[in-house]
Amino acid sequence: MAISAENTQTISDIPNKILETVSAFPSMPKAGIKLRALLSEKNVSIDEIERIMRQDPGLAANVL
Numbered sequence: 001m002a003i004s005a006e007n008t009q010t011i012s013d014i015p016n017k018i019l020e021t022v023s024a025f026p027s028m029p030k031a032g033i034k035l036r037a038l039l040s041e042k043n044v045s046i047d048e049i050e051r052i053m054r055q056d057p058g059l060a061a062n063v064l
Contacts, residue, residue, distance in 0.1 A: 031056035 053060045
């Protein structure tokens with residue numbers, strides 16, 4: 001199935017249309033930022049991960 005030039009233009013416009021429609025993107029919660037930084041370290045304990053996850057029940061629910 002070949003993609004026409006018209007379809008290519010439409011596909012490339014999608015990111016711009018999304019940015020025009022969405023007024024703001026939610027920021028990552030502080031717990032998520034802390035967890036991401038912690039997980040980039042080599043020696044991380046489960047207790048440290050749990051301590052951060054307890055700060056944000058929504059984040060914990062998404063992980064589970």
